[in-house]
Structure formats: structure tokens, C-alpha cells
Amino acid sequence: MSETLSGADMLVRALQDEGVEYLFGYPGGAALHIYDAIFKQQKVEHILVRHEQAATHMADGYARATGKPGVVLVTSGPGATNAITGIATAYMDSTPLIVISGQVPTWQIGTDAFQETDMVGVSRPVVKHSFLVRDCAEIPRTIKTAFHIATTGRPGPVVIDVPKDTTDPAITAPYDYPESVSLRSYKPAKRGNGRQLRKAAKALIDAERPIIYSGGGVVQGDAGPALTRLAHRLGAPVTNTLMGLGAFPGDDEQFIGMLGMHGTYEANMAMHHADLIFAVGARFDDRVTNNPDKFCPDAKIIHVDVDPASISKIINADIPIVGDALSVLEELDPLVEAELGKQPERSEAAGKAWWRQICEWRDAYGLDHVMKPREDGIILPQQVIQSLYRATGGNAYVTSDVGQHQMFAAQYYKFPEGRRWINSGGLGTMGFGLPAAMGVQFAYPEATVACVTGEGSFMMNMQELSTCLQYGLPIKVICVNNQALGMVKQWQDMQYGGRHSQSTYSDSLPDFKTLAEAFGHVGFRIDHTGDLDAAMDEAFSAKLKDKVVLVDVWVDPDEHVYPMAIKGGSMRDMYLNKITTSQQGDYM
Amino acid sequence: MSRRVLAVLLENEPGALSRVVGLFAQRNYNIETLTVAPTEDATLSRVTLSTDGSDEKIEQITKHLNRLVEVVKVLDLHEAACVERELMFVKISAQGAERAEVKRTCDIFRGQIVDVTAAAYTVQLTGESGKLDAFLRALDRSAIIEVVRSGVSGISRGEKVLSA
Numbered sequence: 184m185s186e187t188l189s190g191a192d193m194l195v196r197a198l199q200d201e202g203v204e205y206l207f208g209y210p211g212g213a214a215l216h217i218y219d220a221i222f223k224q225q226k227v228e229h230i231l232v233r234h235e236q237a238a239t240h241m242a243d244g245y246a247r248a249t250g251k252p253g254v255v256l257v258t259s260g261p262g263a264t265n266a267i268t269g270i271a272t273a274y275m276d277s278t279p280l281i282v283i284s285g286q287v288p289t290w291q292i293g294t295d296a297f298q299e300t301d302m303v304g305v306s307r308p309v310v311k312h313s314f315l316v317r318d319c320a321e322i323p324r325t326i327k328t329a330f331h332i333a334t335t336g337r338p339g340p341v342v343i344d345v346p347k348d349t350t351d352p353a354i355t356a357p358y359d360y361p362e363s364v365s366l367r368s369y370k371p372a373k374r375g376n377g378r379q380l381r382k383a384a385k386a387l388i389d390a391e392r393p394i395i396y397s398g399g400g401v402v403q404g405d406a407g408p409a410l411t412r413l414a415h416r417l418g419a420p421v422t423n424t425l426m427g428l429g430a431f432p433g434d435d436e437q438f439i440g441m442l443g444m445h446g447t448y449e450a451n452m453a454m455h456h457a458d459l460i461f462a463v464g465a466r467f468d469d470r471v472t473n474n475p476d477k478f479c480p481d482a483k484i485i486h487v488d489v490d491p492a493s494i495s496k497i498i499n500a501d502i503p504i505v506g507d508a509l510s511v512l513e514e515l516d517p518l519v520e521a522e523l524g525k526q527p528e529r530s531e532a533a534g535k536a537w538w539r540q541i542c543e544w545r546d547a548y549g550l551d552h553v554m555k556p557r558e559d560g561i562i563l564p565q566q567v568i569q570s571l572y573r574a575t576g577g578n579a580y581v582t583s584d585v586g587q588h589q590m591f592a593a594q595y596y597k598f599p600e601g602r603r604w605i606n607s608g609g610l611g612t613m614g615f616g617l618p619a620a621m622g623v624q625f626a627y628p629e630a631t632v633a634c635v636t637g638e639g640s641f642m643m644n645m646q647e648l649s650t651c652l653q654y655g656l657p658i659k660v661i662c663v664n665n666q667a668l669g670m671v672k673q674w675q676d677m678q679y680g681g682r683h684s685q686s687t688y689s690d691s692l693p694d695f696k697t698l699a700e701a702f703g704h705v706g707f708r709i710d711h712t713g714d715l716d717a718a719m720d721e722a723f724s725a726k727l728k729d730k731v732v733l734v735d736v737w738v739d740p741d742e743h744v745y746p747m748a749i750k751g752g753s754m755r756d757m758y759l760n761k762i763t764t765s766q767q768g769d770y771m
Numbered sequence: 772m773s774r775r776v777l778a779v780l781l782e783n784e785p786g787a788l789s790r791v792v793g794l795f796a797q798r799n800y801n802i803e804t805l806t807v808a809p810t811e812d813a814t815l816s817r818v819t820l821s822t823d824g825s826d827e828k829i830e831q832i833t834k835h836l837n838r839l840v841e842v843v844k845v846l847d848l849h850e851a852a853c854v855e856r857e858l859m860f861v862k863i864s865a866q867g868a869e870r871a872e873v874k875r876t877c878d879i880f881r882g883q884i885v886d887v888t889a890a891a892y893t894v895q896l897t898g899e900s901g902k903l904d905a906f907l908r909a910l911d912r913s914a915i916i917e918v919v920r921s922g923v924s925g926i927s928r929g930e931k932v933l934s935a
Binding site: 303304307308311312313315332366367368369490491492495496 | 786789797827831834835837840841842843935
């Protein structure tokens with residue numbers, strides 16, 4: 184005989200049965216029955232945020248750091264719409280999220296009732312799936328199905344819209360939590376096709392100029408070690424996308440940096456000149472390919488992705504493989520080993536020549552060449568990241584916001600493994616960094632968590648400093664302060680004749696040091712290279728281990744991010760600094 | 772670019788159709804015609820939609836449709852032989868000498884007159900979309916009062932079946 188519970192109690196019990204640790208949310212009228220059910224239990228801890236957008240980013244950060252789904256609870260109307268940006272962020276970067284939204288009672292739906300929004304309709308283009316609960320008895324199965332869909336295949340956010348009457352404490356139904364669900368219309372592929380795998384193994388061995396291009400799918404699939412093993416077996420260069428950083432260790436000698444719009448010179452050149460591109464869990468995003476018509480003219484393409492719709496969407500794949508990154512890489516490794524055994528005479532010379540070429544590129548225009556430290560003590564944003572990397576020994580979880588600081592962090596922090604670098608790559612959501620860092624810190628209370636942000640992004644969700652105080656989250660906020668919307672300004676410098684339309688506000692910025700103090704935290708302000716390392720060391724010192732520290736670093740406002748892809752060109756077409764492009768030199 | 776007809780088997784649930792239609796809008800694909808009704812299995816709906824695009828575009832549409840959780844199966848009916856039909860009603864002004872001419876044209880196209888007034892005929896016509904277009908072209912344009920078309924419905928020839 185199963186227990187009989189109200190919809191609200193069932194909902195909370197189902198979250199317990201899913202092993203949910205944290206529920207990030209904000210109460211309101213339509214969700215109050217659920218909040219009362221939360222009050223009566225201790226297993227699921229509710230985290231009270233200051234804005235619903237931040238709740239979704241926290242859940243997202245938690246999910247990206249752990250691989251477990253992040254769970255959000257908001258009320259109807261504005262609570263639900265405030266969550267949309269966070270849902271869209273998770274959708275674009277394929278993170279598993281469960282967003283439970285209160286809804287007006289069933290009989291009021293469609294009447295333009297107070298705080299009514301068609302949440303299923305509003306969220307439809309940015310969710311993997313959504314549910315509108317029609318009866319309290321549906322709640323256990325709906326929640327089980329939502330978790331199943333969010334976490335399998337290509338992960339993504341799932342919305343459950345819960346009308347208030349379905350959580351009414353006076354209406355009860357039997358509670359039976361299903362152990363598993365099976366949907367006839369949803370069966371994601373896991374294993375790659377055997378014939379395609381054998382073709383891929385042969386192509387990898389036959390290639391003279393191979394490159395491994397791995398993306399967020401390898402991080403999400405926890406396939407980093409499998410990728411690393413295969414890459415070491417092949418001896419091929421590896422480049423990671425913005426979303427894939429860390430999946431292959433950033434300090435490995437086969438790593439040639441990030442690729443794409445702000446990728447390294449050597450990574451973009453190697454892509455362009457490759458004869459084989461092995462793409463795993465990456466989606467040939469426009470920020471990677473530049474002009475698809477000019478993309479990598481000599482390359483044969485192997486494309487592994489769990490989502491069939493990502494394959495041949497932008498660039499046609501010669502060997503498409505639909506499957507989970509981990510499963511495909513694990514099955515491919517012995518095939519590659521066997522192929523290597525069959526061709527012991529396989530030319531080492533070709534591999535050596537390819538690496539020699541890549542090293543030449545790196546020596547000519549690698550990141551060290553791009554950055555020119557200043558003599559006058561003005562800090563460059565790149566130096567902030569280098570200092571952070573040094574102070575944390577490369578072992579921090581680093582979240583970022585969106586803009587120049589994000590690209591500098593991606594370029595200069597070498598991540599040792601996946602899930603260490605957490606940023607909004609697809610949607611590019613400013614305001615993501617701080618709440619995402621908080622989600623990471625909830626997951627790993629003892630870990631060092633740094634949020635690299637800019638003063639523009641930071642001001643989009645800085646109210647969460649209050650939440651940090653409430654829950655004792657010792658985030659270290661590194662604010663790369665260039666007193667402007669740096670990336671917008673860079674584009675205006677490069678494409679709009681230096682007309683800085685609405686991208687500067689230097690006379691109206693708050694004092695971030697006292698701002699941090701007002702929220703009960705510690706703040707520093709640094710504006711000279713001589714003070715940078717000491718401030719960074721202090722921020723990460725044992726003395727301040729339990730404190731939020733906001734390090735406001737004033738940097739050169741005129742620095743640009745380079746390399747930068749030249750619009751409409753191929754991957755080898757880049758601006759290398761303010762005066763040089765790759766097209767001008769004898770670069771090959 | 773070619774016109775293609777896709778048959779989609781869908782969970783018969785509230786909101787499922789809006790996801791299909793929303794996908795087309797979201798990905799900037801065109802829907803030319805759309806029909807939907809439950810199948811013999813009441814838990815399933817069958818959508819037939821016609822669209823146009825290159826082979827690559829149709830492949831993308833098919834993949835994205837398959838990605839929707841409530842979509843059970845998708846079939847490009849033009850991949851193999853199929854039967855496709857569309858139903859049309861046309862209200863035609865039919866007075867005086869033209870009245871007999873309208874009736875003759877209707878007979879040639881094997882249309883049925885389903886309603887009659889002193890001034891107009893309402894004609895029902897079934898066939899491939901091209902036949903319906905031809906009928907409309909055969910009429911005096913100014914005589915056409917109202918046109919209602921159902922959109923294409925289709926089924927594979929032979930033993931091939933679209934089922935869950």
C-alpha cells in the first residue's frame with residue numbers, strides 16, 4: 184500500500200528520491216504550497232537567491248561542475264520569465280537543468296490572471312522538453328521523466344509548470360516513485376556504429392596532418408581521460424573549443440590551445456591546413472568555423488556527436504558517428520591500437536613534419552607573441568589571468584562572465600581537467616559568472632572557486648553577493664575592470680571607426696571595494712602591476728579562505744583580445760594585433 | 772529546392788503540435804501545408820506537412836523533428852513511392868451562361884458540386900495539389916469567391932508503414 188500525499192509533498196519527495204541536494208529558488212504565490220512542503224523536511228536544502236535568473240545560473244554551475252542536474256524552483260509570471268535567460272543559457276550549452284515553475288490554478292489558466300504567464304509557451308524554444316502538470320497524481324512520473332530527459336542523450340533544461348491547484352495540500356493521491364521510465368518517442372543513441380568506427384580508426388592512422396577538435400560534449404560526457412589516451416596514442420595535436428577546455432589537459436605538450444574566433448594562431452592554422460579533423464562533442468559553431476564555405480579546404484572530417492542534428496548541420500561530415508563521446512572514444516581506442524599494429528612502418532616522418540610546422544606557427548605568433556607587457560605599470564588583462572593561474576596553482580574552478588575577460592581566461596588559464604572551466608559559451612550571458620561560481624561552491628564547499636568577471640557583467644547579477652553572505656560561500660571574484668564594455672568597444676574600434684557608442688561609463692562606476700564591504704565581504708582595488716601578485720596571493724590566502732574576496736583590478740582599457748578571426752574569412756585569417764593580420768605575413 | 776512531404780507520428784498530447792510548428796518558425800523553415808489528426812491508435816497523432824528545401828535542409832528538418840521528445844517517427848514520403856491527396860472546396864460564382872461552363876469544368880476535373888444556390892456552386896475536388904491548382908487556373912479568376920484547401924495528406928505505397 185503506497186503512501187498518500189498532496190501534490191506539493193509528492194513533488195518534494197520526488198526530488199528527495201532523485202537525490203537532489205540543493206534547490207535554487209525564490210518563493211511566490213503560485214509556488215507557496217510547494218514552499219510549505221519544503222519547510223517540513225530537511226533532505227533537500229533550498230537556497231534563497233536574490234533574483235530568479237541567478238537561481239538558474241547557480242543550478243547550471245552546480246550541474247556543470249558535478250554532471251548532476253541542477254534544480255530550480257520559481258513562482259509563476261515574473262518568477263518564471265526571470266528564469267528564462269538562465270534556461271536559454273543552459274539550453275545553448277547543453278546542461279541538465281530541471282526548472283519547476285509555479286503556475287496559476289488550472290481554472291485560471293488563459294484568463295490573464297495575476298502573475299500568469301504561459302511558461303510552457305514562453306520557454307518552448309529554449310528547453311529540451313517541458314511539462315504542464317494536469318493532475319497531482321501525475322507529479323511523480325512527470326518528475327522522473329523530466330530527470331530522465333534532462334540527463335540523457337544531449338543534456339538540456341526541462342521545465343515543469345505546476346498549477347497551484349495540483350499542489351493543494353487538501354488533495355492527495357498515492358505516491359509511487361517509478362524506478363525508471365521508458366519513452367517510445369525518446370531513445371538517444373549511445374554507442375557509435377561499428378562500421379563507422381572502423382572507418383574512423385583507419386582515417387586517423389592514414390592522416391598526415393590530423394588534428395583533434397574536441398568540445399563541450401567531451402566535458403559533459405566525462406570523456407576527457409578517454410580522449411587524452413587516444414590523443415597520446417595518435418600523437419596528434421589537440422585543440423579545444425571554448426566549451427571543451429580542460430577535457431584535454433591545458434598543460435599537455437600536445438595541446439595547442441583553444442581554436443576559433445579568439446583561438447591561438449597555431450590552433451587555427453593547424454585546423455586550416457589539416458588533412459583530417461577529428462571532431463568530438465563539438466558543433467562547428469560559427470565562432471569556430473568563420474566562413475563555412477572557406478572552412479578547412481583539405482580536411483576530411485570525422486564528426487562524433489550524441490545529437491544527430493548537430494552532424495553535418497554547418498559542415499558536412501565525411502565520417503559521421505552518432506554516439507556518446509565516452510562510449511565512442513573507448514571503442515575507438517582499441518581499433519586505433521590494432522590499426523597501428525597493422526602498419527608498423529607508418530611514417531613517423533609525416534607526424535614530425537606536421538609538429539615541426541605547428542611549432543613554427545607557435546613560435547611566430549603564439550600567445551606570448553600576442554601580449555606585450557607595458558613598462559608603465561598599467562596592468563594588462565592577460566596578466567590578471569596569469570597571476571590568477573599562478574596563485575591558484577591551476578587548480579581552481581574558474582567561472583567567467585562574457586566579454587574580453589572571458590576570452591583572456593580561456594586563453595591563459597590552463598585547465599587540468601574538464602568541469603573546471605565554467606562559462607556561458609553558446610548564449611553568451613553576462614551575469615552568469617557569480618551565480619555559476621556559487622553553484623560550484625555549493626557542490627564542492629572545500630574547493631577554490633574563482634569568478635573571473637568584468638565590471639559590466641558583474642553588475643548584472645551582483646545582488647547575489649548577499650546570497651554569498653547568507654550561505655557562507657567564499658567565492659573569489661576577480662573583476663577585470665577596464666571601465667568599459669570591453670568587447671563591444673573592441674568591435675567598435677575595429678569595425679566602427681572607434682565610435683564608442685554606449686560602451687563606456689567610466690565616470691559612473693561604483694567603488695567595488697566598498698561595494699564588497701557593504702555586502703559584508705572583503706574588497707581590494709589594484710591598479711599597478713607591482714601590486715597584482717601580492718593582492719592575488721592574499722585573496723587566495725588561508726587567512727581569507729572563508730571570505731568572499733572581490734579583487735577589483737583596473738586594467739588597460741584599450742587592450743584588445745587577439746588573435747581575432749577576420750570576418751568572412753577562413754580559419755587562417757586572423758588579426759594578430761592592432762596592426763598585423765595573418766594575411767600580411769609569409770605565414771604559409 | 773524541391774517540394775517535400777513529411778509524415779510525422781506524434782504523441783497525441785496537448786502542446787505537442789505547437790512544438791512541431793514552433794520548430795519550423797525557430798529554425799526558419801517554411802511550412803507550406805499542414806494537416807493533423809489522431810490515428811487508429813488514439814495515443815498517436817499523424818501530421819503531414821509539406822515544405823520546400825534542398826536535400827540538406829530536409830535532412831536537417833528531419834533530424835530536428837526527431838529530436839523533439841514527443842515525435843515518435845518521421846518519414847519523408849518522397850523517399851519512395853507514395854500517394855498524396857488534398858481536398859479543396861471552391862465557391863464559384865455561377866450565373867447565366869457561365870453556369871453551364873462551370874459545371875462542365877467541374878465534370879472534367881471530376882469535382883462534385885456539394886452546394887448550390889441561384890448565384891453560386893460550391894465544388895469539392897480531391898487530388899494531388901497540382902490538379903487542384905490546374906482546376907483553379909481553368910476557372911475564370913473573377914468567378915472564384917472562396918477557396919479552402921486541406922493541405923496535403925499522404926501515405927506510402929506498397930507494404931511500407933509508418934507506425935510506432
